[in-house]
Amino acid sequence: MAFKVGLLGLGTVGTGTAEILLSPEGRHPLLQELEIYKIGVRSLDKGRTLQIDKNVFTTDLESIVTDPAVDIVVEVIGGLEPARTLILKAIAGGKHVVTANKAVIARYGDEIFTAANEKGVYVLLEAAVGGGIPVIQPLKQSLGANRIQSVTGIVNGTTNYILTRMATEGADFADVLADAQKLGYAEADPTADVDGFDAADKIAILASLAFNGRIKLEQIYREGIRQISAADIAYAERLDFVIKLLAIAKREVTTSANSQPSTQDNLQLRVHPTLVPKTHPLANINGVYNAILIEGEPLGQVMFYGRGAGAGPTASAVVADIMNIAAVLKTETETLPHPLISCSHQHYCTIAPMEEVVSRFYARFLTRDQPGVIGKLGTSFGNHGVSLESIVQTGMRDHLAEIVVVTHDVREGNFRQALEEIRTLDAVDSIPSILRVL
CATH class of the missing domain: 3.30.70.260 (ACT domain)
Structure with a gap:
C-alpha cells in the first residue's frame, strides 16, 4: 500500500524532506511505502539536484491540494499566505496535512484544527517547534499522563547564537547581529527573531498542547533582545547568571486558606530575556541550539535538546509526521481521528496579566x-x-x-x-x- 505525498515548497526544508523520502534505505521500512506524487514549486526552470521525474513538478500548488490521488499534503512554503489557504483546502478535500509553519499554526490553529476535526483528518506539526527536536508528539503522547506545570524553552536559534557570542566575546548586540546576518544565522530583516515574535509563536503551540487549550497569540507578553548590552552580559556573569531569551508557559499555583497549593486555570505566557542561574539546565544551551524544559507531575523535569533549525533536523521532523499519519492509516479502523495524534481541545486558556x-x-x-x-x-x-x-x-x-x-x-x-x-x-x-x- 503506497501513500502519495504532495509536497508544497522545495526550499531548504522541502529539499531535505524530499531527499529522505527518495532514499529510504537503512531507515524505517514504512518509508518505502511513501511516494512523492507531486511537488509544488515557484519555477519549473530552476536547476535541481533531486533525482526525480520532472513531471512531478508543478507551479500550480492548488492542483496538489485538490488532487484526489494525494493522501498527505506537506506544507513547507512558510509565511501566512498562501500557506493557510492551501492547508484549509487540503483539509476540505479530506487530506491529511503535515506542516513546519509555526506562524500559521500560532495564528490560525483554531480555524485549522476545527476544520480538521470536522473532516476527520490529521494536521501534524512536529517541525514547527524546535526543528528536529521531538517535543510535539511527546507532549501529545509520552507525557500525556502528567499534569504539566511549566514549559520553558530556548526556542530561537538566532537569538541564542547572538547572546552566546555577546557572552563569549564581550561584544555589543548590534555588532554581533550584523555578523550573524553575514553568516546567514540571522535574516536581513531580523525582527521575527530578535523581537521575540518567532519564540511567541512557538510557545503558543507548546502551551496549547501542554495545557490542553487554545491560545490567543496576542495575549502572550513579548520582549526581544535588542536592549541587551555588553554591560548586562558582564554583570550577569559576575552574579553567576547567563542571559537567555526564554519562552515560558507556566500554570499558576496559588496557596489556599489551609496553606495547600491549588492549581488554577490561569497560565503565565511570556517571552523575554532572562537571567538564568549557571546551575540551571538551560544555562549551557549555546549557539544555534534549542532546548525545551518541561516540568510535570509525577515525572518531574525532562529536557529536549538539539538543533532548532536547518534542512536536516527540520526535514527529519517533517518525515516523522508523514510516517505517523501513514502508520495510523494502515491500521485505523475507526472513522474518528486517533486521539493521541490529533488536536481536539476546544476551550481557550485563561492568561494571567503580566502585572x-x-x-x-x-x-x-x-x-x-x-x-x-x-x-x-x-x-x-x-x-x-x-x-x-x-x-x-x-x-x-x-x-x-x-x-x-x-x-x-x-x-x-x-x-x-x-x-x-x-x-x-x-x-x-x-x-x-x-x-x-x-
Whole structure:
C-alpha cells in the first residue's frame, strides 16, 4: 500500500524532506511505502539536484491540494499566505496535512484544527517547534499522563547564537547581529527573531498542547533582545547568571486558606530575556541550539535538546509526521481521528496579566554620585513591597554611579510601581536595563 505525498515548497526544508523520502534505505521500512506524487514549486526552470521525474513538478500548488490521488499534503512554503489557504483546502478535500509553519499554526490553529476535526483528518506539526527536536508528539503522547506545570524553552536559534557570542566575546548586540546576518544565522530583516515574535509563536503551540487549550497569540507578553548590552552580559556573569531569551508557559499555583497549593486555570505566557542561574539546565544551551524544559507531575523535569533549525533536523521532523499519519492509516479502523495524534481541545486558556506574574528582577541604575542613593533606592522598593536580594554599586559610567539590584520574588505590578517612584528621584539619571531572573 503506497501513500502519495504532495509536497508544497522545495526550499531548504522541502529539499531535505524530499531527499529522505527518495532514499529510504537503512531507515524505517514504512518509508518505502511513501511516494512523492507531486511537488509544488515557484519555477519549473530552476536547476535541481533531486533525482526525480520532472513531471512531478508543478507551479500550480492548488492542483496538489485538490488532487484526489494525494493522501498527505506537506506544507513547507512558510509565511501566512498562501500557506493557510492551501492547508484549509487540503483539509476540505479530506487530506491529511503535515506542516513546519509555526506562524500559521500560532495564528490560525483554531480555524485549522476545527476544520480538521470536522473532516476527520490529521494536521501534524512536529517541525514547527524546535526543528528536529521531538517535543510535539511527546507532549501529545509520552507525557500525556502528567499534569504539566511549566514549559520553558530556548526556542530561537538566532537569538541564542547572538547572546552566546555577546557572552563569549564581550561584544555589543548590534555588532554581533550584523555578523550573524553575514553568516546567514540571522535574516536581513531580523525582527521575527530578535523581537521575540518567532519564540511567541512557538510557545503558543507548546502551551496549547501542554495545557490542553487554545491560545490567543496576542495575549502572550513579548520582549526581544535588542536592549541587551555588553554591560548586562558582564554583570550577569559576575552574579553567576547567563542571559537567555526564554519562552515560558507556566500554570499558576496559588496557596489556599489551609496553606495547600491549588492549581488554577490561569497560565503565565511570556517571552523575554532572562537571567538564568549557571546551575540551571538551560544555562549551557549555546549557539544555534534549542532546548525545551518541561516540568510535570509525577515525572518531574525532562529536557529536549538539539538543533532548532536547518534542512536536516527540520526535514527529519517533517518525515516523522508523514510516517505517523501513514502508520495510523494502515491500521485505523475507526472513522474518528486517533486521539493521541490529533488536536481536539476546544476551550481557550485563561492568561494571567503580566502585572500579576511573580518573578525575580535584575535592574541597572545610573545615578548621580551622592551620599544615600542606595538607601533611597531601598526605601522606594520597600514602599511597594519589593524585597531585595542584593544591591551593589558596581562602579562609575559616564561620570554616573552604576548600581545593580536583584530582587526576591515579587509581583510584577509592585515592581513597576516601585520603578515609577524611583524615576522621580533627583539622584536617579536613568534605568538602562530591567530583566527578569529565573
